[in-house]
Amino acid sequence: MIKKYVIDTNILLQAPYALESFEDNQVVLPMVVLEELDRFKKAEGEIGANARKGIRFLEQARRKGDLFQGVTLENGGNLRVEKNFINVTLPEDLSEDAADNRILKVCLGLMETGKEQVVLVTKDLLLRIKAQILGISAEDFTTDQVLEHASQYSGRCEVYVAEEVFKGFKKKGVPVDQVYMLNDELESFVPDLEENQFVILRSDQSSKKTHLGRVEKGIIRKLEYKKSSPYGISPRNAGQYFLQEALMQPADHAPLVIVKGMAGTSKTFYTLAVGLEKLLNHPTEEYRRILVCRPNAQFDDDIGFLPGDEQEKISPLMRPLIDNLEQLIDSSEEERYKNEEELKGKVDEIFARGIIQTEALNYIRGRSIVKTYLIIDEAQNTTPDQIKGIITRAGRDTKIILLGDPNQIDRPFLDERTNGLSYASEHMKGSPLCWQLTMSAEECERSALAQEAVKRL
Numbered sequence: 001m002i003k004k005y006v007i008d009t010n011i012l013l014q015a016p017y018a019l020e021s022f023e024d025n026q027v028v029l030p031m032v033v034l035e036e037l038d039r040f041k042k043a044e045g046e047i048g049a050n051a052r053k054g055i056r057f058l059e060q061a062r063r064k065g066d067l068f069q070g071v072t073l074e075n076g077g078n079l080r081v082e083k084n085f086i087n088v089t090l091p092e093d094l095s096e097d098a099a100d101n102r103i104l105k106v107c108l109g110l111m112e113t114g115k116e117q118v119v120l121v122t123k124d125l126l127l128r129i130k131a132q133i134l135g136i137s138a139e140d141f142t143t144d145q146v147l148e149h150a151s152q153y154s155g156r157c158e159v160y161v162a163e164e165v166f167k168g169f170k171k172k173g174v175p176v177d178q179v180y181m182l183n184d185e186l187e188s189f190v191p192d193l194e195e196n197q198f199v200i201l202r203s204d205q206s207s208k209k210t211h212l213g214r215v216e217k218g219i220i221r222k223l224e225y226k227k228s229s230p231y232g233i234s235p236r237n238a239g240q241y242f243l244q245e246a247l248m249q250p251a252d253h254a255p256l257v258i259v260k261g262m263a264g265t266s267k268t269f270y271t272l273a274v275g276l277e278k279l280l281n282h283p284t285e286e287y288r289r290i291l292v293c294r295p296n297a298q299f300d301d302d303i304g305f306l307p308g309d310e311q312e313k314i315s316p317l318m319r320p321l322i323d324n325l326e327q328l329i330d331s332s333e334e335e336r337y338k339n340e341e342e343l344k345g346k347v348d349e350i351f352a353r354g355i356i357q358t359e360a361l362n363y364i365r366g367r368s369i370v371k372t373y374l375i376i377d378e379a380q381n382t383t384p385d386q387i388k389g390i391i392t393r394a395g396r397d398t399k400i401i402l403l404g405d406p407n408q409i410d411r412p413f414l415d416e417r418t419n420g421l422s423y424a425s426e427h428m429k430g431s432p433l434c435w436q437l438t439m440s441a442e443e444c445e446r447s448a449l450a451q452e453a454v455k456r457l
Contacts, residue, residue, distance in 0.1 A: 001117065004028055006082075006107050008122035009036040009099070010413055011141045014383050016053035018121075021143045024076035026116065030106040031083045032099045034058075045362035046386055085109025091134075100127045107136045123413035140418075144384045146426040149406050149416040153429045155258070155436030156198040156242060157181070159191060163205040170211070173219040174201065193220075194430045196254075198242040198437060212241050225249075230277035231328055233270065239443040240270060246435040247274040250286055251399040254435045256391065258402045258425050261439025264446030267403045268377055269324045275373045276328060279355050286397065287373040289354060292321055294377040295361040295386070295411075318358050320377070322347060325356075361386070370395035379421040380404035381411045387420030 004026045011018045012033070019027055037058075040051040058067070061079055065071040070080035088105040095101055103120070104127075110118045120131050120138040131138035146152060159179035166174075179201070180188040193199070193215045201220060203209040213220040225248040226241060235241040239261070246257045247270065259267050275290040329346045350356050361382070376382070376390060379402040387402070394400055402424060406416040416422060428434040444451040 002026060003117045003119055004110055004114065006030065006103065006110065006118060006120045007033065008103060008120070008124060008127065009033045009040075010123045011121055012037065012054040013040060013047050013050050014123065014413055015141060015144060015385065016050045016057065018141055018143065019054075019057060019079055020073060020075055020077075021141075022075075022077050025078075026070070027073075027077055027079045028106065028110065029058075029079070029081045030103050031081060032102040034081065036099060046383065050385065082106050082110070088112075094130070100124065100130070103127070104131060104134060104136065107131065108134065111136070144423055145417040146422050147417070149422070152260075152406070152422060152438075153194070153425055153436060154260075154438035155194075155196075156200070156239075156438065157191065157193070158200040158202060159193075160188075160202050160204045160207075163203050166201065166203040166205075166209065166211070169201060169213070169220075170222050173213070173221040176215060176218050176220060179220065195432050196435045198245070200238055212238060214242075214245065230270075231273040231281055233273040233328070236445055237443045239437065239439045240266060240445075242437050243267070243270050243439070244274070246437060247271060247401065249435070251397050254433070255394060255398065256400050256402075256428060256431075256434040258421070258428065258434065258436045259439065260404060260406060260421065260425065260437070262405050262407065262441060262444065264444035264450040265439035266443075266445050267439065268320065268375070269327065271375055271401050271403060272321070272324050273328055275375070276355075278373070286371075287399070288371045290356045290373045290375065291369065292318065292356060292358045292375045292377060293361045293364065293390075294318065294321070294358075295379070295381045321356075321358070325350065361390075364390060364393055367393055368395040369393050369398050371397040372399075374398055374400045376400065376402050376404075378404050379424075380406050380409050380419045381414070382420030383411075383414065384418070384420050384423040387424045390420075391424065 002025055005022050006028045007018065037051050037054055040047055041055060042048060043051065061067060061071045061073070067079070067081045068083065070078045073079055085105050085108070088109045090096065090101055090105060094104070107118050107120050117137065120128070120136055121141055122128060122138060123140060128138040159181055161174055161179045165178055176193045177190055179190070181191045182188055195215055197215045199213045199215065199220050201211040201213055212223050212226065214223060223241060223245045225245050228244060228248055230244065230248065235244050243259060246254055261267055278284050278286055279290060325347050326343055329350070330343055379387065381404070382390070391400060402421055404421045406419060406422045409415060409419055425436060429436065
């Protein structure tokens with residue numbers, strides 16, 4: 001059955017390609033959506049860029065015919081702009097002039113005049129609630145959605161192997177078809193392991209015997225950097241061994257690393273440690289700098305209006321970076337903060353020498369980043385379109401590290417299934433160029449209190 005999908009502005013501001021995602025159904029844009037696109041087209045950052053993309057798409061459609069009568073899209077669907085239904089009556093509590101309520105009037109008008117099912121598509125939860133109250137079907141835009149967080153790819157697993165095979169692991173590895181897992185009925189089965197998936201390998205004779213490995217071309221092989229201590233930091237748990245392995249690999253072998261995990265699992269700390277190891281402790285000339293970007297829900301849109309130069313504008317967002325650097329540069333916990341001025345001088349020197357640079361995320365658009373150790377911290381606050389833009393900016397010898405917690409999202413209209421970090425994780429799963437890892441709650445190393453809070457709260 002053909003449906004009429006009424007599209008809210010926020011869909012186009014996050015996914016400007018959305019109008020082509022409704023197959024052979026009818027896509028309706030209320031006139032107020034055009035007005036809002038016009039209002040956002042000069043905005044800074046991704047919102048403005050997406051508004052302009054949406055407008056250009058509408059211009060291409062306009063050249064094919066009359067948008068008020070309807071234009072056929074390449075996927076067989078039909079797109080039209082709806083200017084009528086201004087006389088549709090809403091409940092007295094809903095303002096006639098509010099943009100959201102004007103969209104609701106279009107939905108109600110279409111329901112009264114047509115036989116097709118009318119569906120409002122919006123990322124605004126409150127608008128979906130108001131729609132339900134008025135008897136209007138409402139949905140989120142699901143094209144970019146991935147699995148719920150608990151079901152998303154973690155990049156790691158535990159498997160069992162026969163004792164005699166286990167003994168030969170370090171010399172020749174273990175073929176993936178020789179390991180097994182147990183289901184809820186304790187029946188064994190051979191799992192489907194992805195390329196670069198990390199593995200805790202257990203002997204079936206004694207589960208206390210373990211090896212750590214990684215899948216490579218059908219073989220589970222031992223970790224290459226297990227004995228490394230980047231910038232004097234040694235792994236404390238299996239997750240950190242896996243994290244170290246992914247970060248230490250050169251850019252030509254592991255150009256994209258995706259790390260998910262809650263606060264306190266040392267994602268940013270360990271990532272900086274490896275970067276400093278390669279640029280300062282034992283310069284490998286792999287990278288010419290560390291570049292750190294940290295998206296923020298409001299900041300990316302308002303950066304142009306903040307006082308000061310770029311570095312002064314983004315410095316509040318980079319305070320977590322400074323906190324980690326202070327711990328890395330002065331590794332003695334007893335002496336670290338006794339001379340605050342000296343510690344600050346050491347941190348400032350790192351930035352003054354250009355070893356670490358920080359930039360606003362929206363300044364990456366359109367660039368080609370070469371020979372750079374690029375860290376995107378708090379990547380769960382990016383959109384799928386943003387994350388695609390970041391990854392496609394990678395030039396030769398650049399390593400991109402996406403860090404974040406899909407359960408800690410600050411940006412409106414994003415959730416654990418639609419954020420850029422989860423989107424990249426699911427779509428890059430199995431790629432030989434992508435290494436992934438989800439840190440577990442038990443691997444929180446921030447403090448005893450932090451670990452207790454992870455378990456209880």
